[in-house]
Structures are given as C-alpha cells and as structure tokens.
Amino acid sequence: MDKTDRAILAHLMENGRLTNIELADLVGLSPSPCLRRVRQLESSGVITGYHAAADPTAIGRGFHVLLAVEMAVQDKDTIESFESAITKLDEVVHCLRLFGQPDYLLWVAVPDLATYERFYMDELTGLPGVARTNSQFVMKKVKSTPGMPIPAP
Template sequence: MSNERALDEIDRDILFHLSLDGRLTNVELAKRVGLTPPPCLRRVKRLEETGVITGYRARINPTAAGRALEVIVSIEVSVSDLKTLAGLEKTIAGYDEVVDFRRMFGTPDYYLRVLVADYAAYEAFQTGKIIGIPGVARVISQPTMKKIKVID
C-alpha cells in the first residue's frame, strides 16, 4: 500500500477474521467487524486491490495428504556467481516437496521446508534431487519432532 491510506483498526480486524477463516461470508464478516455488508465488501476489495490480501487458500492436513514428514533443510553453497545461484533457486523452487524456500543472510545460504511421506521418501528427495545440483556444498536435514506454533 505504498501510496494508499494506512490500515485502520477496522481493516486490521477484517484481516484478523479472514486470516482465521477465509471462507467467511461478507455478511458474517461485516457482523464481526461492526459494519454493514456494503462498506465491509468495499474494504475487502480495497485490501485485495492494494495487495494487502494476496489470496485465499485451503489449509491441507499433511498427514491426510500423504506428506506426514516435515524436514527443515539448510543448504550451504560453494559458488557466488549469479547464474549458478539462479539455476539452483529455479531448480529447488520447482520441486513439489518444497513448500517454503528462503535465501538467508549469512550461513546457511538457504532454508527449505520439505514435506514428504516418510524417511525413505526424504532420502530419495535429498539424494535424487538436492545433492548434485551445481553449487550445493552442504545439506543439513532436521526432521520436525513437533509443531508448537504455525502461522500460515
């Protein structure tokens, strides 16, 4: 919202309720934030048009979807040329198993969040897809024991 007006308390309340349940009807959302439906809908549309709301999606239970094992992966690279790094990023970002991919300041160079069925599937992913990518120097895998707090 670079040149749009700042978010007010009602906008933040709308965002809060939609973050909890993106399927709320406009009538229900308006009731929760203390507006009538037409101005509530105008605010939601403005939040979408200005890029504050970037989309709506379903949250999937990974276990039910056959992806019960979550592994946090740290990758260190051995190169600094932009072409190799761009290739590495494009390759890794294209893998369905990778649900979060970040370039970091400092070490490690990248963090990935990977969802797979089990340890055998992760081993196949790491050895078949990550090791051998040009520029990858070190891979550190940390399987998730327990999720304490997750904000989607």
C-alpha cells in the same frame, strides 16, 4: 490500514470462508462498506489470496525436514540456477535465501524417511552450487500460525 481494515484482515485470516454479511457483523459495518474494504485490501495486495489448510499426513506430506544448504559458489548464474531448480521441486514447500550461514533454508514435506532419502539422493544432491547440507527432522509441531499475526496500529 486503519483499525477496521486490521479487524477485517484478522477475521479473514482466522476464517477465510466468512460471508460478507458475517464479516460485516463482526467488524461493525454494513455489508456494502465491508465488501468495499475487502475489495480494496485485495486490489492493494494486502490480501494476497484465499486457501484451505490441509492436514499434511492426510495428503501424504506428514514427514517434515528443515534442510540447511550452504553454497560452494555464490555467483549470480549459480544462485539463479539453484533457485530455478528449487522452484520445480514439489517436495520443497518453502525456500528462504538467508544472510550469513546457511545460505538457504528449505522446508521439505514428504510421506516418510525413505521418500526423503530418495528425494535427497536423486534431486537435492544434484542441485547447482551446493557445497553442504544439513537435514533436521521435525519431532513435533509446537506452534503454527496461519497467515501472520496483525500488529496493533
């Protein structure tokens, strides 16, 4: 990726609804070469998709919990079963397997504390291999960067 590709990517990450003409103007290209570069970034997997950001509260997901999960058993079958079960839970919006403790960090988004308690008791406690969990409720979002900042070359 050269400087122009990085600029295209940065502008699209800031506003994915830019027209090709607007984007071309912002990066100093004519529309055809700009579109070719965008298509190349898409086909090479640098651009993985386009989506709209929604207010979590407006869509019933305003209560956020970071849930640390420690596994009792870490054999392949248990890990695969746990991860498969997690992918089916809509309330879990991110799940990261970590090195060290905890084994997993989950980002759970639900409407409120009562819903989280039901979700925790009905779904999370029955997940395969779980030994311990630690729920931390989000007080305030201080920073949330859509996408990923583009480092200079």
